[in-house]
Amino acid sequence: GESVGLHLPTLSVQEGDNSIINCAYSNSASDYFIWYKQESGKGPQFIIDIRSNMDKRQGQRVTVLLNKTVKHLSLQIAATQPGDSAVYFCAENKALPDSSYKLIFGSGTRLLVRP
Amino acid sequence: EAEVAQSPRYKITEKSQAVAFWCDPISGHATLYWYRQILGQGPELLVQFQDESVVDDSQLPKDRFSAERLKGVDSTLKIQPAELGDSAMYLCASSFGTSATNEKLFFGSGTQLSVL
Numbered sequence: 001g002e003s004v005g006l007h008l009p010t011l012s013v014q015e016g017d018n019s020i021i022n023c024a025y026s027n028s029a030s031d032y033f034i035w036y037k038q039e040s041g042k043g044p045q046f047i048i049d050i051r052s053n054m055d056k057r058q059g060q061r062v063t064v065l066l067n068k069t070v071k072h073l074s075l076q077i078a079a080t081q082p083g084d085s086a087v088y089f090c091a092e093n094k095a096l097p098d099s100s101y102k103l104i105f106g107s108g109t110r111l112l113v114r115p
Numbered sequence: 116e117a118e119v120a121q122s123p124r125y126k127i128t129e130k131s132q133a134v135a136f137w138c139d140p141i142s143g144h145a146t147l148y149w150y151r152q153i154l155g156q157g158p159e160l161l162v163q164f165q166d167e168s169v170v171d172d173s174q175l176p177k178d179r180f181s182a183e184r185l186k187g188v189d190s191t192l193k194i195q196p197a198e199l200g201d202s203a204m205y206l207c208a209s210s211f212g213t214s215a216t217n218e219k220l221f222f223g224s225g226t227q228l229s230v231l
Contacts, residue, residue, distance in 0.1 A: 032217045043119075043206050043222035044158065051217075089157050093217055100170055100214035103148075105157030 019077040023090035032093040119223035133195035140209030150206040
């Protein structure tokens with residue numbers, strides 16, 4: 001079935017270190033991917049996105065890498081801060097037969113930042 | 116910064132009762148989505164509107180769930196009757212373009228439903 005999954009359910013990092021969160025997707029036809037951050041009791045918050053014509057995109061302290069050959073995404077957070085503690089979801093915008101799109105989420109990775 | 120508004124923030128109900136959730140998308144956003152998120156999982160799409168029309172409701176349990184967006188702006192999601200398994204976070208999201216536009220979604224803070 002369709003799926004966007006994550007390799008690690010929980011990642012614990014020391015404050016100041018870099019974090020890397022990984023994600024595998026299954027639909028090779030998908031051409032748009034998004035990372036969301038979700039804090040406890042809140043809705044998902046957009047972090048960064050990438051289209052399939054790129055293999056890297058950088059934001060403020062975050063970088064997303066896309067490897068279409070192995071259908072793999074990663075989110076890198078530089079100098080991780082306590083405020084980065086949250087659940088991170090990758091999401092794949094899947095094209096449907098009627099030309100509409102459906103955003104499919106993975107199950108999430110919890111990032112814990114140790115002081 | 117414009118946000119997707121949802122209410123209520125929390126809802127506790129007994130099974131077999133009716134519940135309703137409201138969502139006001141970001142002004143000007145044509146497409147509105149309702150997602151359900153079970154604790155520890157990613158959100159799953161229930162229904163998608165473009166303006167006032169339903170684009171996708173294939174995952175909406177239509178025997179008990181209904182959704183409407185009558186004027187193509189705000190939207191209501193209803194459950195009747197509620198069951199224990201409906202306990203979850205109900206998230207509303209919106210996007211500027213149509214359902215055929217490949218773009219990011221903006222989410223509200225959600226309604227946390229507990230069915231007792």
